[in-house]
Amino acid sequence: MKGIAASPGIAIGKALVKREKDIKISKDKISEDKINDEIEKLHTALKKAKSELKTIRDNTAEKMGEEKAEIFDAHLMILDDPELIPAFENKIKEDKLSSSAAVKEVIDQYASMFAAMEDEYLKERGTDIKDVGKRIIKILLGREDIAEKLDEEVIIIAEDLTPSDTAQLDTSKVLAFLTRDGSRTSHTAIMARSLGIPAVVGLGDKLMNKNVDDAVLIVDGNSGNVYFDPDEATMKKYEQKLADYEAEQERLAAYKDKKAKTKDGEEVEIAGNMGNFADLDPVLERGGEGIGLFRTEFLYMDRDEMPSEEEQFEVYRKVAEKMGDYPVVIRTLDIGGDKELPYLDLPHEMNPFLGYRAVRMCLDRPDIFKPQLRAILRASKYGNLKMMFPMISSLEELNKVKNMLNEVKSELNNEKIEYNKDIEVGIMIEIPAAVMIADLLAKEVDFFSIGTNDLIQYTVAVDRTNEKIAEMHTPYHPAVLRLIKKTIDEGHKAGIWVGMCGEAAGDELLLPFLLGAGLDEFSMSAVSILKIKELLEKWTRKEAEKEMESILKLKTAAEVKEYLEKIN
Amino acid sequence: MAEEKKVIIKNKTGLHARPAAQFVQKAGKFDSKIEIVFEEKKVNAKSIMGVMSLGVGKGNEILLRADGEDAEEALKELEEFITVEMPKEDEEE
Numbered sequence: 001m002k003g004i005a006a007s008p009g010i011a012i013g014k015a016l017v018k019r020e021k022d023i024k025i026s027k028d029k030i031s032e033d034k035i036n037d038e039i040e041k042l043h044t045a046l047k048k049a050k051s052e053l054k055t056i057r058d059n060t061a062e063k064m065g066e067e068k069a070e071i072f073d074a075h076l077m078i079l080d081d082p083e084l085i086p087a088f089e090n091k092i093k094e095d096k097l098s099s100s101a102a103v104k105e106v107i108d109q110y111a112s113m114f115a116a117m118e119d120e121y122l123k124e125r126g127t128d129i130k131d132v133g134k135r136i137i138k139i140l141l142g143r144e145d146i147a148e149k150l151d152e153e154v155i156i157i158a159e160d161l162t163p164s165d166t167a168q169l170d171t172s173k174v175l176a177f178l179t180r181d182g183s184r185t186s187h188t189a190i191m192a193r194s195l196g197i198p199a200v201v202g203l204g205d206k207l208m209n210k211n212v213d214d215a216v217l218i219v220d221g222n223s224g225n226v227y228f229d230p231d232e233a234t235m236k237k238y239e240q241k242l243a244d245y246e247a248e249q250e251r252l253a254a255y256k257d258k259k260a261k262t263k264d265g266e267e268v269e270i271a272g273n274m275g276n277f278a279d280l281d282p283v284l285e286r287g288g289e290g291i292g293l294f295r296t297e298f299l300y301m302d303r304d305e306m307p308s309e310e311e312q313f314e315v316y317r318k319v320a321e322k323m324g325d326y327p328v329v330i331r332t333l334d335i336g337g338d339k340e341l342p343y344l345d346l347p348h349e350m351n352p353f354l355g356y357r358a359v360r361m362c363l364d365r366p367d368i369f370k371p372q373l374r375a376i377l378r379a380s381k382y383g384n385l386k387m388m389f390p391m392i393s394s395l396e397e398l399n400k401v402k403n404m405l406n407e408v409k410s411e412l413n414n415e416k417i418e419y420n421k422d423i424e425v426g427i428m429i430e431i432p433a434a435v436m437i438a439d440l441l442a443k444e445v446d447f448f449s450i451g452t453n454d455l456i457q458y459t460v461a462v463d464r465t466n467e468k469i470a471e472m473h474t475p476y477h478p479a480v481l482r483l484i485k486k487t488i489d490e491g492h493k494a495g496i497w498v499g500m501c502g503e504a505a506g507d508e509l510l511l512p513f514l515l516g517a518g519l520d521e522f523s524m525s526a527v528s529i530l531k532i533k534e535l536l537e538k539w540t541r542k543e544a545e546k547e548m549e550s551i552l553k554l555k556t557a558a559e560v561k562e563y564l565e566k567i568n
Numbered sequence: 569m570a571e572e573k574k575v576i577i578k579n580k581t582g583l584h585a586r587p588a589a590q591f592v593q594k595a596g597k598f599d600s601k602i603e604i605v606f607e608e609k610k611v612n613a614k615s616i617m618g619v620m621s622l623g624v625g626k627g628n629e630i631l632l633r634a635d636g637e638d639a640e641e642a643l644k645e646l647e648e649f650i651t652v653e654m655p656k657e658d659e660e661e
Contacts, residue, residue: 074589077589077616080616081616082596082614083611083612083617083618084617110617110621114620114621122584125620129617304581304586305581
């Protein structure tokens, strides 16, 4: 079976399927003498559910921050609701239902009431109520949560994983993730990479139909191959690979404290990408020398209202202080496309990736944009912060954004609030139009950062969330390589530095091309940092430049890939 | 003693999301039975699901009704929460 290689590494082991099945509950009437027993059962289950949720809440707060833990506070409040328990009890007493049937009926009633509401926020609360109900029913029926079942190391199989699912997993026992849905940029993929756990996603329906009881699986997170009960030869091959991989990890550990340098000693800036504060340590542990992309969307997601200026300021300041002299490139809100915010209530679009997103929306909404700009500026005096605007497609747009930034700066000046007046301001290059006018844009900014995920999507016209055409989403397409080269050239002509913060920056094969093309900064997922540092030592800029020129002459993505494999 | 008070919601989000949760927690501190009446519907003010299911938005008028020893105090504090504390959070945005 082959899926999308979402997080590198190899795993061999048993699988555990996390299935979202509708649980069948009998609606048979219970006899009069059972009523008290059922009520007692109910109360024990409620107590257990409460203590489970408290544990999950605390674990999440510790692993992923208070903000992410709030969802479980909401669950706890639902459990505490004074209307809920009498409603459950009534169903048992009056309708003579078993405790689990009573819970299901009441929960379904509330959930459908909320689901029918127009308000997006309330609609979502319907899901919370259902979640809580499921938890109680599971306890009543004696079914165990996947989290508690992990007493040995396993490969997790699921349709997809949500942030709450992963929060409940003891990730130290997870060998690998396999999911039916998803792409390289879905939650499961990003989370697996930041945890350093191999993952293959987008495996399709056949994944869920497999009988995996007692089967031994091999997961190859580098190629996307998955084997169920492999033959002896395959098993041998992968045991060897796994041993090699472990040896490699050991070898790479030596690069943790080494500076990133080419063969002839030229220092190259290798940075990490981050979403929330917890992503910082993995970058620093591997010797990343900065943050090339701080995706601020995560501050805005999974909550019911805008983060205030103050709240944002605190986060940016904490990051700035932790990173010290190392640069941190903060990207302003890039919402829309595949990332929605329920509380903004933006209309559903036919073509969200080509729609009202990122700066396009922010320019219309100074009430959203200005607090973020203020928060970044205010935090800028606590470290080496840079500001970056996403989705710039024209000079007019860039001018408007810069005007708004200047307005905010003069507001701060008037209020006598200190900030770094020389803060570097750059843009993401992720739209082909921006590449074609890179010479004009370069005169207006301090740096470019190439966002390859979107640049590929817009260049090749491939929706990057569509699994059917996932193979077309490749950085090896000659058109993409030419656009990258042009961006770097135009940036350098104007005397500014050019970085890359898309997935391609951590692409092992592509390294000689990017190095040869003159890329100044490589920003990637933390897991890729050590390997890229090691590969960097194989090349001088001069040698890489020669290869880059040969690569630019190749005609197809397949030829490029083949060539890159040969020289690596 | 049963007490009643009409209150107009002034904050942006109305009586759901975080404000609703805080409101319910406040109501829960009192011994009195407290109800919210809105558009012919009546719910327990200490029930998060009840309060949110009303869908009270900005500009709506609700009736708070409390019955018990601390009814007067409860209404006073809840009114203050709705008219003073909740709009304050808007300003902090």
